[in-house]
Structures are given as C-alpha cells and as structure tokens.
Amino acid sequence: MNHVEVLFTGLLLAVAALGALACRLRVPYPIMLVIGGAAFGFIPGLPEVRLEPELVLALFLPPLLYKSAIYANFDDFRTNLRGLTLSTVVLVLVTMTGVAAAAHTLIPGMSWQTAFVLGAILSPTDPVAAAAIMHRLQAPRRLVSSIEGEGLFNDATALVAYRVAVAATVAGAFSLAEAGLRFVFGLVAGVAIGVAVGLTSAWVRRHISDPQISVTISLLTGYAAFLPAQAVDASGVLATVAAGIVMAIRSPQVLDARPRLQGYFVWDIVDFLINATLFILTGLQLRAIVGGLDDYSPGALAVYAMVVTAAVVLIRLAWFFVVPSLTEILDRRSSRPQHHLSASWRLIMAWSGMRGAVSLAVALALPLVVGDGSAFPQRDLILFLTFVVIFFTLVVQGLTLPVLIRRLDGEDDQDTDEEVRARLVAAKAALAQIETLSAAEWTRGDTAERMRGLYEYRARRFAARLGKIEDDGYEDRSQAYQEMVRLVLQAQRDALIRMRGEGRLSNETLNLILRDLDLEESRLEAT
Secondary structure, eight states, rough: OOOHHHHHHHHHHHHHHHHHHHHHHHHOOOHHHHHHHHHHSSTTOOOOOOHHHHHHHHHHHHHHHHHHHHHHHHHHHTHHHHHIIIIIIIIHHHHHHHHHHHHHHSSSSSHHHHHHHHHHHOOOOHHHHHHHHHHHTTOHHHHHHHHHHHHHHHHHHHHHHHHHHHHHHHHHHOOHHHHHHHHHHHHHHHEEEEHHHHHHHHHHHHHHOHHHHHHHHHHHHHHHHHHHHHTTTOOHHHHHHHHHHHHHHHHHHOOOOOHHHHHHHHHHHHHHHHHHHHHHHHHHHHHHHHTTTTTHHHHHHHHHHHHHHHHHHHHHHHHHHOOOOHHHHTTTTTOOOOOOOOHHHHHHHHHHHOOOOHHHHHHHHHHSSSSTTSBBBTTTHHHHHHHHHHIIIIIIIHHHHHHGGGTTTTTTTTTTTTHHHHHHHHHHHHHHHHHHTTTTTTTTTHHHHHHHHHHHHHHHHHHHHHHHHHOHHHHHHHHHHHHHHHHHHHHHHHHHHHHTTTSOOOOOHHHHHHHHHHHHTTTGGOO
C-alpha cells in the first residue's frame, strides 16, 4: 500500500470506530468525532495532512448544506421569519464583530482584516449535534426547527462575510462600499442561481424512473448550485440552500416512492461521512498547526482560546436574553403580537450554538498565501482557535444540553399530536378512495372489505389517541399486533437465511426479499 491508500483506509476505520463508540456511549457522533480527531492528530507516526484550501469548500460544503435544506421544516421558518432573520443575519454579524474586536485587542499583531476572518469563521452555528440531542429527547419540533433553521441560513451570511474578510486580508485593503455591494450581489445572485438549479433538478428527476440515477442527481445538485455561484462571485451557500428548498417543495410531486426512500438512507450516510471526514482530517492537521505556533507561549495560547471561546458563547447568551425582551416591548404596541419564548427556551437556544463542520471547512479553506506572496497572517493560530471553540461548544455544551432540555417537559406540547392528526387524515382519505374503488368492475369485494377493515381500525386508533372517541384498548391491541408481526417477519428472515446457508437461495434474491420485509416492518407504527 502507498501513502494515500494507507491514509484513506485508516480514515475510514477511524470514522467507523468513532461512530460505533458514539452509538455505544449514546452521545451525538460529532462530540465523539471532535474528541477522536484531536487525539488522532498526536499519535506518533501518523502522516502530516495538508488539504488544498480551494478543494475544501467545494468538496465538503455543498452536500452538507443541500442535505440540511431538503429535509428542513421550511414551514416553521415562515412562521418564525422575524426571529430567524435576526438570528441568521444580525446575530452572525454581531458575533463576527464581537469576536474580531476581542481578537484584535488581545492578540498582538492581528489586524482587523484577519480578526474579521476569525470572527466570520466562528459566527455560524452547526445544528447537527444539537438537533441530534433534541430529537433523541423528543424536544418540541418548533424548538428543533429553530435550531436547524438558524444553522442552515446563518451559513449564508457568515460565508459571504468570510469571503469579504479573506479578500480584504489577501489584498491588504478594505472598502466598506465595495463589501456592501458584494454582499447584496452575493445574496441575490445566489438565490437566483439556486432556484434555477432546483427547478431544473426537479424537472429532470420527474422524467427519470431509475432510482439510482435519481439519487445520483440528488447528490450532484448541491455542487451544481454551489460551483456556478462561486464562479460568478455569488453566494454558493445561498444557491445550495435555495436549490435544496425548491427540491424539498417539489419532491413529493415529482418523485416516486423508491427514489425518495433510497434518498433518505443515502443522504444519512453521506452527511455522516462528510462530517466525520472533516473532523478526522482536522485532527490529523492539529500537530502541524500546533507546531506552527512556536511564536506563542502555551499560557498566551490558553488565554487567547479562553477569551475567544467566551466571546462566542457570551455574545449568544446575551443575544437570546436581550433581543427577545426588546421584541416583546415592541410587540405590546403591535396589533398582531407574536409568540414569545420562555426563559427555558431562550437558554436552550443560546446553549445550542455549537460550532462544527462548516466552521471547520471554511477555516481549512483559508489561503496559504496573500497577494504579495507572503504567508496568510496567523493562519495556524486561526485554525487552532477554531478547533478549540468547536471542541468546547460540541463537547461541553453538547454534553450539558440534555439537562436543559429536560426542563422543557410540559412547556410546549402544541406539536405533540401533529403526526397523529396527519395519519388520521391519511386514513380517512384511504377509506374514501376504497369506497370509490369498490364500485369499479375490476376490484373484488373481499379485497375492498379487507382493506376497509385495516383502515377503519387505523382511523379509530388515531382518533382515540387524539381524544375524539373513547379508547377501547386500540393502542394495546395495536402494540400486540405489531409485536406479533415483527416476530412473524423475523421467522421469515430466519427461514430465508437457512435456505441460503443450505445453498438453495442466492444472496441477491435473499437481499431482495429482506428489503421488502424490512420495509413492511418499517410501516408498523402506522398500523
């Protein structure tokens, strides 16, 4: 094996091992990855890794953003448009400015341009770890959507600001008017390109019946939006997000069940692999990064890390306790008052501001040299401070977030029955269609009756859960039925595996039937 093959194999093994350990310890995998990545960087004998800056953003960022967009709760974003706008634009700029001011004041020789680069890198949040914890603890969907929406859209503001700050550092000069024009152009052109790419992707996938090709197009759509936008100096982030939202709106109408189902599984794997690879690669570079900090004493580095981390955390805490109070005062004078967050929600929102893969990607994408050919100022220090902030926010905040979320029990259950209501509507629609079909000549009476019985029971079960009718043991009978079905399905799997072991069934046919059995089991909760 050559150097590249050994590195690639080791990378995959590290990703798999850390992912498995995260599952074993029941912690979100980004927490384990950032710890493992830091540890791997200092294992003796491992090769030094240097990534091409131009490759990092183009390779890692588009699929991360596109996946978040296509599975986002964009209807929730519309209902919280004001809060989302404040968090994804104003809070990002406030955080960037606050971090830049702290770094410029504290770190000798750090120019304002370089300080703003650091601030832009640390200003966007990453919703992966926070959302994973919230989903596991069944936090209210509106809270999860707020975290995911902020993490999705604040990347656009941060990345546009990042490009302006890097350009100013490379050129050695800064023009506020030019930066403002680039900011506006980047936003407008990015959205336009993204919408065009999303509509084109939806049209193409509507006319493709092969699930593999359809999912492949899905994997490429983020790049198709990001790269052209970057080429014309627009926001590749906004282009990718806009393409994802357009596809999310269109996919229920243009996609069949198979490509939609396969897409869920493929994107889960891709998202995990990209996040994991970024953390491990950054960890492998840590030794070289720390080696480039010889001009700083350990004590000074510790102070810089603590101050920058404190700035990131405290600015967000202050924001979520000051700004909502101001908006409440304004709303008292409004004829259309809006829903306001409780103190517990504010604390959780503030404590959920973890930094992750996006900050890593843009930090690694910093140019190696500036316009005059000299090294990018304090690049290794910026990478080091970025990793420290990510480490603190993911590990410390990520491990303490469950304690805060448990305080929310009973505070907001308005979305608790949403799924049940939707399943009841679907069951009633099925019954109406069965009635229509039962009159057709090609249908059989016993088939219609069998289906009618299934959906009538399903409708009664969901109506009972919503309190619309008396619960006559529907839930208990349903759970007993589902357990019985699971045992029957497992018996079928065991019989098929024995057939393969005896040489009477090919592996291809086994997997084909197992997939159908697995899909049948995945539908049980709707029974």
